[in-house]
Amino acid sequence: MQALLDVILPVFILIGFGYASVWRGYFSEAGVDAIIKFTQSFAIPCLLFRAISTLDLDQGFSVGLLASFYLGASLSFALGILGARLLFSRNWPDSVAIGFCCLFSNSLLLGLPITERAYGPDALVGNYAIVALHAPFCFLLGVTAMEIAKGSGKRFFGAISSVFWALTRNALVIGLALGLLVNVTAAPMPHVLTDAIDMMVQAALPAALFGLGGVLVRYRPEGDLKTIAMVCCISLVVHPTISWIAATSFALDRDSFRSVVLTAAMAPGANTYIFANMYGAARRVAASSVLFSTVASVVTIWLWLFVLP
Known part of the structure; x- marks a missing residue:
């Protein structure tokens, strides 16, 4: 119960403030758009830059850590597709979009x-490693499956190219790349610059949650x-369970x-x-799944925190 009060509820209360x-x-919704623009284009890229620039790459980007998380993600993707197709008779594009939710x-x-x-904050090394690869991995897998499902072989490379160039222009990816560059080259950072970036970082997560x-x-x-119930079950229960089993087999610290399980x-x-929305497939399921699963995760995250070592 203490984890629910001290860890989870403050985060979701802040989300609730934004919702209410x-x-x-x-x-206004325009104000929310401005906050999202600020956090995703400026504050969070600064956060990722600072995190990656000081990250112990050998510890963070371990094969076992990344394999544990992304094996669980990939199997959840497959289960979501098969469940949507076999249990609910959705067409293949809808099934892939539902799988992407998982x-x-x-x-x-x-x-x-x-x-x-x-x-x-010292426990976030694994989180940052996962975040660094998350969007490229998921969109590459999702776009590949969707183009196959739509039978658009001729469009496949065009779609992959579009996603690639969109990612290279994404502020989050740019922040990660610059942080990695500073880390690898051990480039000195003047304190006046790092202090300014750190001030921006302090606003990142609270503003993003609102x-x-x-x-x-x-x-x-x-x-x-x-x-939607299937998506919630796979996302909140199956994915972390598979990742737990994989992380145990890799004997992660x-x-x-x-980081992997949570x-x-x-x-x-x-x-x-x-x-x-990009593919016009299962948009209602995707939108509702984000809402319902976010609410349900208040309870499921508490349970995972309870059983985690």
Whole structure:
């Protein structure tokens, strides 16, 4: 119970403030868009830059850690596709979009603050390694599966190329790349610059969580409740369970084990709806799954924190 009070509820109360402010009209949707723009284009890239620039790469980017998380993600993706197809008779593009909901954990806006509050900032090494590869891995896998499902072999390389160039222009990826460059080259950073960046970093997660709550207002709960329940089950229970088993087999150290399982236990991120909307497939399921799973994760994250070492 103490973990629920000390670790989880402050994060979700902040999300709730954002949700209630927009829902009741105290804060405009345009204002939320501005907050999201600020956090994702400036504050969070600064956070990732500082984290990666000082990260112990040998410890963070271990094969066992990354394999444990992404094996769980990939199998959850496959289970989501098969479940949507075989249990609910969705067409293949819809099934892939639903599988993507099971694949894409909210590793950044939920995974980082929950892990930090639970175990402290020194426990985030594994989280940052996962975040660094998360969007490229998930979108590459999702786009590949979707193009195969749509029978668009001729468009496959065009789609992959579009995703690649979009990622290279993404501020989060740029922040990660610059941080990696500083880390590898051991380039000196003047204190006046790092102090300014650190001031920006302090605003990153609180503002992002408030903005996430405001964005969730747009995801109206609608229909397809059985399919949404499947997505919640795979995202919040199956993915972390598979990652737990894999992390145990790789004999990960305590902090890496926690980062893998707890990040895998996060609700689907908003990028799941972006992916579904990009292909016009299962948009209602994607939107509702983000909302329902985020609410349900208050309980499931508490349970995972209870059983984690």
